[in-house]
Amino acid sequence: xxxxxxxxxxxxxxxxxxxxxxxxxxxxxxxxxxxxxxxxxxxxxxxxxxxxxxxxxxxxxxxxxxxxxxxxxxxxxxxxxxxxxxxxxxxxxxxxxxxxxxxxxxxxxxxxxxxxxxxxxxxxxxxxxxxxxxxxxxxxxxxxxxxxxxxxxxxxxxxxxxxxxxxxxxxxxxxxxxxxxxx
Ligand code: AMP
Numbered sequence: 001x002x003x004x005x006x007x008x009x010x011x012x013x014x015x016x017x018x019x020x021x022x023x024x025x026x027x028x029x030x031x032x033x034x035x036x037x038x039x040x041x042x043x044x045x046x047x048x049x050x051x052x053x054x055x056x057x058x059x060x061x062x063x064x065x066x067x068x069x070x071x072x073x074x075x076x077x078x079x080x081x082x083x084x085x086x087x088x089x090x091x092x093x094x095x096x097x098x099x100x101x102x103x104x105x106x107x108x109x110x111x112x113x114x115x116x117x118x119x120x121x122x123x124x125x126x127x128x129x130x131x132x133x134x135x136x137x138x139x140x141x142x143x144x145x146x147x148x149x150x151x152x153x154x155x156x157x158x159x160x161x162x163x164x165x166x167x168x169x170x171x172x173x174x175x176x177x178x179x180x181x182x183x
Pocket of ligand 1: 028029030068134165
């Protein structure tokens with residue numbers, strides 16, 4: 001895909017995201033990604049541009065964060081010839097898990113991954129729909145790091161630039177987002 005074609009596709013995707021003011025609480029500009037999945041055209045364009053970023057990188061596992069990372073995560077995994085691994089909230093994964101605790105806007109939260117989900121040879125792409133403060137992805141990154149994999153890449157569909165979530169990550173972590181908003 002050439003640069004101009006990619007720009008046009010990203011523009012189309014940008015226009016397709018729906019902004020819902022004051023959801024779920026006053027003051028939040030909620031970025032609704034569901035219209036991106038709704039039509040054949042937007043779903044296939046989204047898939048195409050996401051894959052364009054990650055072809056030929058030797059990715060062996062896509063890790064998706066519950067729950068909006070479970071939509072494009074498996075699609076990317078299939079197209080990249082990789083496996084898919086879920087990171088879930090506590091009490092959902094049935095086998096032995098590793099866990100990471102992190103701070104949310106209101107109190108603490110935890111995420112878990114199956115202990116046998118990744119191995120030292122894996123090149124991992126962690127995917128979620130949106131980067132806001134970065135707390136959720138940082139916890140996922142720490143969880144996967146502790147499992148001693150070969151390489152970790154991080155991907156979002158949307159990034160809220162002004163919240164500066166990417167500042168939380170070590171410089172060497174490659175973080176890519178397709179669509180950027182100020183808030
Ligand atoms: P954070 O840990 O602050 O980066 O929050 C990331 C998670 O919260 C993502 O999984 C998003 O789905 C969700 N989220 C946070 N802020 C928004 C927003 N403005 N619009 C849509 N989803 C959001």
